[in-house]
Amino acid sequence: MKRAALSGLLASLFSVLFFLPAKAVVPQSQTTSGTPAATQNPAPRNWKRYRYDSDGFSVEFPAEPKATTNDNKSGTRYFTGMENDNLAYFAEVAQLPADLTKGTQQIFEDYAKGSAKETKSEMKSQKTISLRGYPGSEFILESDTLFFHFRLYLVGKKLYQVLAVATKDRVAGSEWNRFLDSFELLP
Numbered sequence: 001m002k003r004a005a006l007s008g009l010l011a012s013l014f015s016v017l018f019f020l021p022a023k024a025v026v027p028q029s030q031t032t033s034g035t036p037a038a039t040q041n042p043a044p045r046n047w048k049r050y051r052y053d054s055d056g057f058s059v060e061f062p063a064e065p066k067a068t069t070n071d072n073k074s075g076t077r078y079f080t081g082m083e084n085d086n087l088a089y090f091a092e093v094a095q096l097p098a099d100l101t102k103g104t105q106q107i108f109e110d111y112a113k114g115s116a117k118e119t120k121s122e123m124k125s126q127k128t129i130s131l132r133g134y135p136g137s138e139f140i141l142e143s144d145t146l147f148f149h150f151r152l153y154l155v156g157k158k159l160y161q162v163l164a165v166a167t168k169d170r171v172a173g174s175e176w177n178r179f180l181d182s183f184e185l186l187p
Contacts, residue, residue: 060182090163108137
């Protein structure tokens, strides 16, 4: 049942993530807790760095990622599922519309709020981050059965998403951090 919950939520999550609602707003009160603690130590993985020159980034995955066009056909999604799909890692790039007039913070706020709504999750934490001088946002969502740890970066009109998602019994904080911290923008 947990696998079905993860697969179903992932499908619905990615069907809307890059459609930024015009009037969505993140509540003013936000928590600052960190990544959930690991509840289980998974077997060692064969981590490898993958470089995506055409998309402008590299990232480490614990298994060979698959690539697909994202849902609104504006970029590419790279992902791998682990432990019977109870744990998954995603790196995605999307080209935002040229006529998008939202500011950076509004893009991040809309994305976080839309993700929480679509996954029926509660915002556990949200903070401003950056990578190589580019603005970013990090947030953690929790639903009844899943944890989601997002990092977003905006480079011009490209939105990069790095995401780890797991069923609650598979949360692996140190592995999540390895994946999330391995994301690099190419020069």
